[in-house]
Amino acid sequence: xxxxxxxxxxxELILARRARMVAIVIAVTMLLWMAAQWAxxxxxxxxxxxxxxxxxALAGFIWxxxxxxxxxxxxxxxxxxxxx
Numbered sequence: 692x693x694x695x696x697x698x699x700x701x702x703e704l705i706l707a708r709r710a711r712m713v714a715i716v717i718a719v720t721m722l723l724w725m726a727a728q729w730a731x732x733x734x735x736x737x738x739x740x741x742x743x744x745x746x747x748a749l750a751g752f753i754w755x756x757x758x759x760x761x762x763x764x765x766x767x768x769x770x771x772x773x774x775x
């Protein structure tokens with residue numbers, strides 16, 4: 692049986708891809724936020740720019756947490772479907 696022929700395997704691949712995307716977003720968001728904080732301190736940017744970068748980072752983290760919750764819920768539902 693091919694890996695993609697089972698609907699649960701195909702959905703697992705989709706969920707794994709989404710989980711990888713979440714990991715990348717978290718890592719890149721953190722690195723960009725740290726770079727923005729460093730650049731702001733180094734070049735004397737106004738504090739409003741620091742808050743702007745903080746809000747952008749929060750948006751990235753909120754998105755990541757939302758998608759992570761969706762992945763967790765879908766995997767839980769898939770596990771319950773197989774038990775029935």
